[in-house]
Amino acid sequence: MASVRTRFAPSPTGYLHIGGARTALFNYLFARHHGGTFILRIEDTDRERSTPQAIEAILQSLKWLELDWDEGPYFQTERFPLYQSRVEWLLKEGRAYPCVCTPAELEAKRQAALKARRKPMYDGTCRPREAHEMAGRAAELRRQGKSFTVRFRAPKEGKTTVDDKIKGVVVFDNGELDDLVLARSDGTPTYNFCVVVDDIDMKITHIIRGDDHLANTPRQILLYQAFEKQPPEFAHVPLILGIDKARLSKRHGATSVMAYKEMGYFPEALVNYLVRLGWSHGDQEIFSRAELIEKFTLEEVGKSAGVFNPEKLLWVNFHYLKSRPLGQLAEEVAPFIAAKGYPVPEKAWLERMIATLRERAKTLVELVDQAHYYLSDEIRWDENAVRKALTPEVKRPLEKLARALAETEPFDEAHIKEAFAKVLGEFGLALGALAQPVRVALTGSTVSPGIYEVIAVLGKKRTLERLEAALEKIP
RNA sequence: GGUCCCAUCGUCUAGCGGUUAGGACACCGGCCUCUCACGUCGGUAACACGGGUUCGAGUCCCGUUGGGACCA
Numbered sequence A: 001m002a003s004v005r006t007r008f009a010p011s012p013t014g015y016l017h018i019g020g021a022r023t024a025l026f027n028y029l030f031a032r033h034h035g036g037t038f039i040l041r042i043e044d045t046d047r048e049r050s051t052p053q054a055i056e057a058i059l060q061s062l063k064w065l066e067l068d069w070d071e072g073p074y075f076q077t078e079r080f081p082l083y084q085s086r087v088e089w090l091l092k093e094g095r096a097y098p099c100v101c102t103p104a105e106l107e108a109k110r111q112a113a114l115k116a117r118r119k120p121m122y123d124g125t126c127r128p129r130e131a132h133e134m135a136g137r138a139a140e141l142r143r144q145g146k147s148f149t150v151r152f153r154a155p156k157e158g159k160t161t162v163d164d165k166i167k168g169v170v171v172f173d174n175g176e177l178d179d180l181v182l183a184r185s186d187g188t189p190t191y192n193f194c195v196v197v198d199d200i201d202m203k204i205t206h207i208i209r210g211d212d213h214l215a216n217t218p219r220q221i222l223l224y225q226a227f228e229k230q231p232p233e234f235a236h237v238p239l240i241l242g243i244d245k246a247r248l249s250k251r252h253g254a255t256s257v258m259a260y261k262e263m264g265y266f267p268e269a270l271v272n273y274l275v276r277l278g279w280s281h282g283d284q285e286i287f288s289r290a291e292l293i294e295k296f297t298l299e300e301v302g303k304s305a306g307v308f309n310p311e312k313l314l315w316v317n318f319h320y321l322k323s324r325p326l327g328q329l330a331e332e333v334a335p336f337i338a339a340k341g342y343p344v345p346e347k348a349w350l351e352r353m354i355a356t357l358r359e360r361a362k363t364l365v366e367l368v369d370q371a372h373y374y375l376s377d378e379i380r381w382d383e384n385a386v387r388k389a390l391t392p393e394v395k396r397p398l399e400k401l402a403r404a405l406a407e408t409e410p411f412d413e414a415h416i417k418e419a420f421a422k423v424l425g426e427f428g429l430a431l432g433a434l435a436q437p438v439r440v441a442l443t444g445s446t447v448s449p450g451i452y453e454v455i456a457v458l459g460k461k462r463t464l465e466r467l468e469a470a471l472e473k474i475p
Numbered sequence B: 001g002g003u004c005c006c007a008u009c010g011u012c013u014a015g016c017g018g019u020u021a022g023g024a025c026a027c028c029g030g031c032c033u034c035u036c037a038c039g040u041c042g043g044u045a046a047c048a049c050g051g052g053u054u055c056g057a058g059u060c061c062c063g064u065u066g067g068g069a070c071c072a
Helices: A018-033 A054-062 A082-093 A103-115 A137-143 A191-201 A211-226 A257-260 A266-275 A289-295 A311-321 A326-339 A347-357 A363-371 A383-391 A392-406 A413-427 A431-443 A451-458 A459-472
Strands: A005-008 A038-044 A071-075 A094-101 A148-151 A159-164 A168-173 A181-183 A206-210 A233-237
Touching: A005 A018, A005 A206, A018 A038, A018 A054, A018 A206, A018 A233, A018 A289, A038 A054, A054 A257, A071 A347, A082 A094, A082 A181, A082 A191, A094 A137, A103 A191, A137 A459, A148 A211, A159 A211, A159 A233, A168 A211, A191 A211, A206 A211, A206 A451, A211 A326, A257 A266, A266 A289, A266 A311, A326 A347, A326 A363, A347 A363, A347 A451, A383 A431, A392 A431, A392 A459, A413 A431, A413 A451, A431 A451, A451 A459
Parallel strands: A005 A038, A038 A071, A206 A233
Antiparallel strands: A094 A148, A148 A181, A159 A168
16 A cells, blocks of 8 residues: 555634544544654635634644644645646546536526425536537637636436445445536635545545545545546544534534643643544553554544543543643643742742642643642632631640641651641640641631641741631631 | 434443443442542443344344434
8 A cells, every 4th residue: 555645634714623633633643553644734715714813723733732744734725726727627628517507597496496396406507418518618718708617527327435444335326416616707616626636636545534524525536536546545533512412513612622721631631532532442541642653543433423521531631630740740830820820939849739739630720720829828718617617616726736837847747747646635636626727727728638738838937827817817 | 305424321432143231431329538639449320213134133134213414
């Protein structure tokens, strides 16, 4: 087999969404698995809806996910001369023909067909009966200064078979297929035509795309035949659905790749989650990039659409969060701390802080959110917790603990624990009876990491200040 | 409306003619424990329906139903 060449061909009409990212990922993995080439092509022929911002967003998203492409990005708007020359060639060979039907006529015929409950298809008014009949027609029309659309002279008889690597053999009746418009009257080429011209020109061997394109595939295969080219392999991956089984869209929540970056997800986590949505390898859930490249095959891609499940993504993200090297995590969390308006602490201390929280947060945003009492001295008081924990009975033990901690040296977990033990013994208290008030005093709430850890990370000065302040709150 | 695709726990899925139908997320409970988590142990929960083929069907075939895509 010739060396594998795949492509991802997004239209830059918006950000890169979850579904597109998965398509890109499958193309990337398939190419890497076979030691092939992964190509990026921007399908921006719809000038109305394509924007430079969208192009930028797509490139950024792919880079963030580390789906690095080997060729491109190619832009279809820069390739119009190629499309034109291919239109001319088809015209010359009699495989396409000029059509002078006006939009009004076509619309009227369409309505009539609909009314008669027939399939609205082009009726073939301008279609030549024999291929050679129209040979000079286009040139003649041009001489007369008349504009026309160019239609593909598609075979009306027989069947076209798509041997799909995922869906299997799918047969279409050629009689169902229309005489596709290849170029509009202003000369601009149409979507299906550009795709085929580009895929031929770029020597694409495997087209892996959403199964919303499956119905377009027989038309494209017919075009390959008209160009006397062998069609590539096709693999149509099922779509991603929202919780209501409708195609995933904005109303299901965040769908853009960059939104997940901003919400504090890791690119590895998104990739890992996305690859498992529609593909599986036995019971394995977590895959490194190297494993994915080694193990990814089209045979293990499922045929049915899948529902996007944010909770599982969260779990995958949590997996990466808790198993990450602390130093790396510290660097990754810093921008999120800054974004919240906190000063970014010095790295060694930041790592200690993170170590106490990493098993309690599922995203970087959550981590920063839970770190408020480390990052700021303005305690967010949970009034219920204050009322429950900071009672007159604990005033003396708290005072005693403050004194003991003041003398604790070195100020580490082991020695802090000793200070607690001393006070606990003196008042005959269980650990919980002292730990909870201290927890509230230091963090403002009844929920936090282990109390010795919190004290050690906070340090002696801040701990004592907060105990002082809390004692003043006790009636 | 026409054409096409799809169908195993709520969700992602394993299964490729003979299984007590497995795993993961979520959910529920036990343990651990200074709170919350982590961890750990256990539990609830699925082959859409109806016909065939076969000694035997989640698995193969046909239909029905349901969902989805495309064409306009």
